[in-house]
Amino acid sequence: MSLDAWIAIGVVLTIFPLMALSRLGPDIILLGAVVLLMSLGVIDPQQALGGFSNSGLFTVAFMYVLVASIRETGGIDLIIRYVLGHPVGERGALTRLLLPVASLSGFLNNTPVVATYIPAVMSWSQRLRLSPQRLLMPLSFASILGGTVTLFGTSTNLVVHGLLIDRYPELEMGLFDLAWVGVPVAIAGLVYLIMLGPRLLPAREGVAKAFANPREFTIEMEVEPEGVLVDRTVEEAGLRHLQELFLIEIERAGNVVSVVGPGERLKGGDRLVFAGTSDAAVELQQIRGLRPSRDATSNLEKEFKERRLVEAVVSDQCQFIGQRIRDGHFRTLYGAAVLAICRGGERVTGNLGQVRLQAADVLLLEARPPFIERHRQSKEFLLISELNGSARPVHEKAPLAWGILLGAVLLAALGVVSILNAAMLGAALALLTGCCSVSAAKRGLDTQVLLTIAASFGVGAALESSGAAEVLANGILAMMVGNPLLLLIATYCVVSLLTELVTNNAAAVIIFPVVMSAAESLGVNLMPYVIAIMFAASASFLTPIGYQTNLMVHGPGGYRFSDFLRVGGGLNLLAGVIALSLIPLVWPF
Structure with a gap:
């Protein structure tokens, strides 16, 4: 094995523990890895920057603009208002909640869907006299399941598809090709959550009681x-x-x-x-x-126009994690005062100034109105929810925003234009019709995700061009004894494990060239392995850190790590068994 291959493997083996254990963002770690690989001559500048021109990356960016138009016009609020209603019993409430969330997440990025639903679910649960913990974790899991149904569903699907058509243009997929496996997985997962969720979910009071x-x-x-x-x-x-x-x-x-x-x-x-x-x-x-x-x-x-009470969930990217509130000058930086902190469903007692912040902590803040708009899209906080006097968006253009999104979906589904062109046309129309302002579109772009995706391509290129991917693939083949089915199972399990520890996009992009090399060596159809990577990277239910929506509900729901293992463990196993059973039938080796 060449020196470049050893360097590439060494860098990858360093990346994964850094992303799992370090407070540095995955975008910073991966960009640093690309700079190092380019400086050592493992990849050239064209390979290092290749991710920034990938079609999957641009499709994700345009989809963020479409999602922003739905959010800005209050499109999701309309569904919340008319769909949740007054169900009978807890299973009825779960059905009313999970079906529309899963459907929406097939065409919208699930992060804003979950962010919009959380405050609605919190108040809805009070009216139903249910603990929010009975609804919030299923909300996150349903959004993940819905994302596996279409290519639009998750950024991971779009990115892996972009890798695929860059390498094998003849294998381009349709918008609903994933549905052959995604729909059965989603249906089984939703039935699991509705039927077994009430037995497995905790019933602690959570943030609502603590505040x-x-x-x-x-x-x-x-x-x-x-x-x-x-x-x-x-x-x-x-x-x-x-x-x-x-x-x-x-x-x-x-x-x-x-x-x-x-x-x-x-x-x-x-x-x-x-x-x-x-x-x-x-x-x-x-x-x-x-x-x-x-x-x-x-x-x-009392209500004052100069003051708002706000709940904010601390992101794992917040610069104050590990710092005491007083030492970090939280109030000076954000223009907001911390009134109380909720962690694990219970309010933290004692001297607030001495509390060291952790990811998923829920803060009760007193702030001026501009704070909410300024930090609604901030990477410091996963969710901003105003407790008093929350302004609602103007809904007049919500039908138009939905029409633009559905039009983009139809154009892509019917093959009139490519998925990239459909997303680009939809984003342009959203801006031209005023459904989304330029500033809102900029705020809606998740730059950390986009940078993580782009940098992941550079690391993947290093594995491939240095020959490391081929060496690793041959090692995997030796263990699999040349069996395509065993390789498929190993691919799913490895990606599923990695996505629980690091970002799903990075895990998928870095593993992609290794698995493709192994499949090519076997001389079998590549598509089963591409689909397995998509599903394994998206189906993340075991930990709160495995997927952003899990982290978003972790704090407001007052969940513990063990809650995700208990509820998500069976769901992870169920999704894996169904996906691995159906993939070879739909895409034979």
Whole structure:
């Protein structure tokens, strides 16, 4: 084996543990790997940048714009309003929820579908007197199952298809070719969730209960009108660096000063709202010039145009992970104050300033209205849900947005134009008709996913051009004793395991050239292995970190790691058995 092949294998073996264990984003890790491989001469600049010209990458980008048009016009909200309704029993609720989610996810990126449904499901579950935990995990799993039905369903399908037609143009697939396997997998998975879900899902209270009463996590004091603190700044009054408290806002003459700065001057009669522990109230009462608030109404129960209460789920890409809130100056960076933190379905008690943030933590924030728009598409947070006064989108153009999406699907399905051209035409129409603004389209582009996909191509090219893919393929063949079926099973299992640990797109793209080399050596049909890669990379149910939608519901649902293993383990096995049974029948070796 050549030196270049050893380097390529060494880089790949380093990438996977880094993506599984490091806080660095997969895009940064993969781009770094491509730069290293190019610097060492394993790949040339054309190979390194080849991913940025791949048709699958551009199809994914145009689909993000189409999804943004549905979101901006409130298209998904319409379905929520008219479909969820008033079901009878828990299984009826699951049926009403899962069927439309799975159907939508066949044509829309499932991340915004799940993000839109979560707040609706939270309030819907209260009306039904069900714990949100009984619905949120099935919501994520249904979106994943729906994505396996069409080429549009997941970015992984589009990317693997792009790799396929770049290498073998004659093997181009149709939009619904995957449905021969995807529909049975999705139906079986939905039946599993509806029939067995109520027995397997937990029933803890989760975030809704933990954040139910604002009085539990706020302390209110009043500045004495003739006291010594009048006209002093917050810094001078000693209220800036309290041990277990944050001053989050001041109510003054019917208005609210949110995200209070150290130079803010106090006035007589100001009501000061602190977030912290109840024990810290003793410390406040000892400060001369402050007295307990005489108003029986909690300040957070009042509505102010300057203030919003917001729930935000911390992303695994948040720069504050592992840092204490006070040390990281969270309030300064985001312009929002942390009122409470929920982790594993329970509110974190004690000194908030000393809490180190973790991925999937749910934060209850007090913020100004611009915070919501600014961070709705931020990679720092997986979900932004406003608790009071949430503005709803204008629905007038929702039918037009849906019409454009369905038109793009029909053009691709009937073979009138390619999937790339259909997505491109749909995105252009969405912009021209005003269903989606240019700024909303830019926000809708998930640059991390796009960069991860593009960089993965460079790493895959290194495996192929250096000969490493061929060597690895021969090693796999030796273990499989030249059996095409064993190779198919091994492909599915390896990709399924990797996608639970790292990103599904990276796992699929890096494994693709190895599996193709092995299949070519056997002289068999390549399509069974292409389909197996698509399904194995998408069917991620075992861990909250395996798929973004799983991480999105992990915090709001108050789930534990074991909950995903218990519910998702059987679903992973069911999807794998059905897919591996049907793939050789639809695409014979």
